[in-house]
Amino acid sequence: MEDIQRIKRIVSGLYDQYGDISWWPGDSDEVIIGAILTQQTRWENVEKALEILRKQNISSVEQINRTDAGKIEDAIRCTGFYRVKTRRLKELARFITESFGSVSEMSSHEDNDLRKGLLSVNGVGEETADSILCYGFGRCSFVIDAYTERICRCAGVKAGKKDLKALFEAAIPCENNKYRLVHAHIVEFSKEYCVKKRCEECWIKNLEE
DNA sequence: GACCAGGTCCTTG
């Protein structure tokens, strides 16, 4: 079976299993901040940090620009890597302000402009950039993470990690809600089966028939 | 106590 076909089956199987779920809600500013905070970190800890940031009025890009690094570090400590993440938040916020003016002004730019810009910031890799595009700006930019790769390996997809983004984008109709849903499904499925090593119960490895 | 989490960057070979 072709890779693309396998991926389509994964996508529809996941939808059958989980249906419509709400995942990573929040305005553009919070998604941008959360995208940095969630790097290599459990989402529950990110939520705690976001709550603290909200209470302290540091939950927008503009406020990140204005707030002392030390104060941000304290607020996001529970997400780990808090010094690097503070530096990344600062650099990203400064970049956004300097090259776009503001978060709302980013909306008028094309996906590719935004993506290239985001990727030029130290600390923003592909997954972070695509998360911001998909969940923060409603674009059709598919997020590939470690789980996606794992599931694809498990399903017998031959393409390497680098090619997965293009494959998923070819397999999914370009509707933002589908994009966010599929990525969400992959994460939920992975936590439920791969992480808990319940591989015997996993249908992904039997896509053939 | 060991091991991992919704990554990314930097250094080495």
Next chain:
DNA sequence: CAAGGACATGGT
């Protein structure tokens, strides 16, 4: 280019 380490806290 691939592999290995650093970044750090919190949960199982």
